[in-house]
Amino acid sequence: MTQDALRSALLDARVPRYTSYPPANRFSGAVGPETVEAWMADLPACADVSLYVHVPFCRRLCWFCACRTQGTRTVAPLAAWLDTLEAEVALVAERLPAGLRTSALHLGGGTPTLLSSEQITRLGSVLAPILNADAETEVAVEIDPCELDEARLDALKALGLSRASIGVQDFDPVVQAAIGREQSAEVTGQAVRWLRERGIGGINFDLLYGLPHQTEARLAATLDEALRHRPDRVALFGYAHVPWVSRRQRLIPEEALPGAEERLALSALARARLLEAGYVAIGIDHFALPEDSLAVAARERRLHRNFQGYTTDGALALIGLGPSAISRYPGGHAQNAPATGAWTEAIRAGRLATLRGHAISPREAMIGDVIERLMCDGRVDLAALARRHDAPLERLLLPAEEAMARLPGVARIEGTELVVADFAYARLLAAAYDGGLPGDSGRFSLAS
Ligand code: SF4
Structure with a gap:
């Protein structure tokens, strides 16, 4: 060729x-709660496992985003979600062998920082039956800077927060308007300041190329602003326009999307700027400062790939909690019911909410x-x-x-x-x- x-x-x-x-499109109903119970019971005592908690709510539903989430204007659904999560943790705790160590806890969504500071503190108690953290445990959260205050960060810090991933996408107002996500540079900068004031050093920025109205000049300005904050990691994703999967993306003006050649040029520009700024390219879409643990793991060929992307976490299993969360066991993958209602119904009926999966x-x-x-x-x-x-x-x-x-x-x-x-x-x-x-x-x- x-x-x-x-x-x-x-x-x-x-x-x-x-x-x-x-990949998840090969999951089927052949894996249900009974299979997952057997996989849990088979985990060796004292193994490392990581936990993923899916918070399925956002105050705003950004048009570009294909995440499993639902809009809410009040905190009431979050309180009900926490109650169900407590019941799910109890079901999981009964089925896991004793002595498992938690190597990582990842709070994702949705918008985990929609939880109030009191709810974040309660989340710590809710997870306690299966959370066996130590000084090495990495605790990470996905942050929407528009849904953050210092009290929430203090509560996350008390939970052991060591890494934060900040959704940025693009700083340009025209691009932001076309993707339904307005977020000033000031509010993003404030989130970074608050994190660093609390000694939370592991900061990641998510950036996107291939967005509507994005030009090389606009993307270069976004990179200048992002690099001013010197994040430890940058995840640079190509915007995936899949309106047949994510209905919200129908609001994106398709005619303003860059063509294939322009996408490649945008990707090349971003990549060159990050490398010039001293970042190391990691895998297909990540960049990290050379001293960051992701870059060190890449050099030592210890990187892993999981549902959150690249990770240093080599845990034997990943246990996903919350609606749509995906778990990985040595025996295979399992996904919870994606809809909050179906997840709640299963848990309240006293059974795991596994809807599908794949035995490997x-x-x-x-x-x-x-x-x-x-x-x-x-x-x-x-x-x-x-x-x-x-x-x-x-x-x-x-x-x-x-x-x-x-x-x-x-x-x-x-x-x-x-x-x-x-x-x-x-x-x-x-x-x-x-x-x-x-x-x-x-x-x-x-x-x-
Ligand atoms: S980008 Fe974040 S805040 Fe926006 S809809 Fe997706 S998960 Fe919610």
Whole structure:
């Protein structure tokens, strides 16, 4: 394939982000509460597990966002959510072996900072039966700077907050108006100041390229403003326009979206500015200061990929709590009922709210390991993985050769390692390795 053909394949391909393997679109009703109960019981005592808590509410529903969340103007639904979460934690605690250590706690959503300071304090008590944190436990929260005050931050700090991810997207008012998310630079700067005043050093900014009305000049100005705050990490995502998945995105003016070539130029500009500013590129879409733990883990090839993206957390299992939360066990993945009503109904009836999932076969565990290393390191030692999975090398090598034949120029073999030519192609290569022809599905976001 010529470089032009490769570039065009990259522009056109719609492939999974591989935050899990298999991707969530392969989940089915074959996994229910009983399977998950067995997976929980099988966890070895004293293993490391991480917890994810999904807060499914926002005061505003930004048009670009495809997160599972619902709008609320009052705190009443949050109080009811906390009551149900307490019941869910009790059900989970009864089923888990004793002695598990919590390596990470991630509060996501939705808008976790919609919880009042009192509710955040109560959340700590609600989680207590399954929270076994120590000084090494990473506690992270997703922050909407427009829904934050110092009392909330104090309550989060008391919970052990060590990392915060701030949704920025773009600072330009025209772009913000077109995506239904107005957020001044001042309010974002204030959130950063408040966090740093409390000694919370691990700050991430989420930025998006490919937004309506975004130009190179506007994106450059956004990067200047973002870099003024020197966040430890930057997640730079391409806006995924999938209005057939997220109805809110129908409000986005499609005619103002940059075309494929412009998306690539915006992505290249942002990448160059971040590298110039001293950040290290991590995987397909993250950047970190060289001393940040994500950059250190990338150098030492200890990165992992989970539903939140890249992580240093190598826990054996991830337990998701709240509506739509996804859990990962050695045996497979499980997702809670996405609707708050259905999740509440299941928990109140005294059963886990698992609606679907996927039990991982030995073959899938092997492919999943190959794909995780490709997405994290851009290379994978097939011989080492074959040994770990007690499989002949040919079983891992054959799909690699097929993928390279399908996408010439995307990867090469060095000794027993499969090496992606450029991280930009990692998703394409992963999809080809997985047996799917890139570009064969309209359900996923663009690979660029
Ligand atoms: S971007 Fe954040 S605040 Fe906006 S709808 Fe999504 S989760 Fe809610």
